[in-house]
Amino acid sequence: MFAARSALRSAAPLRQGFASSRLFSSSSIVNKNVAVLGASGGIGQPLSLLLKNDPLVTELRLFDVRLAPGVAADVSHVNTPAITTGFSPENDGLKKALTGADIIVIPAGVPRKPGMTRDDLFNTNASIVRDLAKTAAEVAPKAHMLIISNPVNSTVPIVAEVYKKAGVYDAKRLYGVTTLDVTRASTFLSGIAGLKPSEVIVPVVGGHSGVTIVPLLSQAGSASSSVSAGEQYEKLVHRIQFGGDEVVKAKDGAGSATLSMAYAAAVFTNSLLRAVNGESGVKECAYVESPLYKDQGATFFASPVSLGKNGVEDIHPIGNITGEEQKLLEAALPELKKNIEKGVSWVAENP
Numbered sequence: 001m002f003a004a005r006s007a008l009r010s011a012a013p014l015r016q017g018f019a020s021s022r023l024f025s026s027s028s029i030v031n032k033n034v035a036v037l038g039a040s041g042g043i044g045q046p047l048s049l050l051l052k053n054d055p056l057v058t059e060l061r062l063f064d065v066r067l068a069p070g071v072a073a074d075v076s077h078v079n080t081p082a083i084t085t086g087f088s089p090e091n092d093g094l095k096k097a098l099t100g101a102d103i104i105v106i107p108a109g110v111p112r113k114p115g116m117t118r119d120d121l122f123n124t125n126a127s128i129v130r131d132l133a134k135t136a137a138e139v140a141p142k143a144h145m146l147i148i149s150n151p152v153n154s155t156v157p158i159v160a161e162v163y164k165k166a167g168v169y170d171a172k173r174l175y176g177v178t179t180l181d182v183t184r185a186s187t188f189l190s191g192i193a194g195l196k197p198s199e200v201i202v203p204v205v206g207g208h209s210g211v212t213i214v215p216l217l218s219q220a221g222s223a224s225s226s227v228s229a230g231e232q233y234e235k236l237v238h239r240i241q242f243g244g245d246e247v248v249k250a251k252d253g254a255g256s257a258t259l260s261m262a263y264a265a266a267v268f269t270n271s272l273l274r275a276v277n278g279e280s281g282v283k284e285c286a287y288v289e290s291p292l293y294k295d296q297g298a299t300f301f302a303s304p305v306s307l308g309k310n311g312v313e314d315i316h317p318i319g320n321i322t323g324e325e326q327k328l329l330e331a332a333l334p335e336l337k338k339n340i341e342k343g344v345s346w347v348a349e350n351p
């Protein structure tokens with residue numbers, strides 16, 4: 001078991017600083033407290049297990065409206081250092097779970113069923129995320145907030161508005177987790193290119209739903225030449241953009257991606273922990289408040305960002321892109337703008 005764990009940790013990324021393909025890497029360990037809200041769900045349970053296995057997590061707080069103490073009791077028997085505790089809503093459980101948190105990961109909310117878009121989840125998940133964010137703003141305003149709950153394009157702006165209203169907003173510490181798009185792009189393209197997935201890193205920019213997901217296949221190093229245009233290129237782009245639908249369909253009414261999402265969130269959390277602990281050169285794609293396409297109304301935008309001790313240190317421009325990618329970007333921006341405005345205006349009407 002120990003050999004397997006250290007092998008996982010030592011898998012090196014192909015391109016310097018871009019870490020989306022490795023679990024787990026540790027630098028010097030500083031105490032870090034991670035809270036998972038929605039910990040008993042399809043994502044929450046495997047994510048909690050993966051975080052318990054991350055050597056950089058020293059304390060793990062698991063909160064859910066149901067079953068969290070049971071999940072925590074189970075996970076706590078894994079013989080890794082993270083002290084694991086479960087919290088229910090009773091007796092101020094949410095506040096207790098969040099007090100002292102350095103990182104808060106939120107997969108709370110309902111998943112899609114076949115035929116639904118992520119936006120169809122808005123009515124249920126907007127208020128779940130708003131309420132969790134209100135308590136986080138009160139008791140753990142400096143924690144890094146990682147939002148998984150869909151529709152991410154709208155839930156992240158909702159959290160930003162809640163934090164602004166509470167007077168504690170720090171754009172550098174709020175992230176929509178889009179790592180699953182990067183993970184899928186790597187898996188699908190490496191399969192076509194005949195390369196190891198760990199050798200194929202594809203930046204995915206824009207947002208996290210359908211046409212707002214823009215894979216920059218031209219920036220995937222040597223794998224790029226495997227699919228540059230034509231039918232195969234279009235099919236691959238479509239598969240990356242609608243990978244979530246593929247899982248929703250295959251699960252046939254029982255939910256959406258959970259295991260791959262838990263993996264992706266654990267990778268992103270580990271990258272952030274390493275950066276917060278002082279490691280330099282940590283880079284991930286994430287959906288953050290961004291100047292890149294602000295003039296077109298996309299005040300939030302996913303792109304490669306450098307992470308540091310205080311969160312987002314640098315938001316990188318998307319660089320040179322092809323004509324096809326430019327068209328994808330042009331299709332993404334108006335939809336993204338609409339999704340962001342929906343979140344912002346909803347929270348103004350439903351504070």
Ligand SMILES: NC(=O)c1ccc[n+]([C@@H]2O[C@H](COP(=O)([O-])OP(=O)(O)OC[C@H]3O[C@@H](n4cnc5c(N)ncnc54)[C@H](O)[C@@H]3O)[C@@H](O)[C@H]2O)c1
Binds near residue numbers: 039040064111112177
């Ligand atoms: N960002 C991404 O790439 C990505 C990928 C997959 C899924 N998702 C989204 O993640 C969310 C969760 O998916 P899932 O499959 O784990 O769903 P799930 O229904 O299996 O689990 C959700 C959990 O949230 C809990 N919950 C509900 N309200 C809560 C509240 N107020 N406080 C705390 N916990 C609460 C539920 O009790 C449940 O345990 C969905 O919105 C889904 O669309 C996002």
Ligand SMILES: O=C(O)C[C@H](O)C(=O)O
Binds near residue numbers: 111150243248256257
């Ligand atoms: O597709 C979904 O609804 C879940 C998630 O956003 C995904 O990309 O798998």
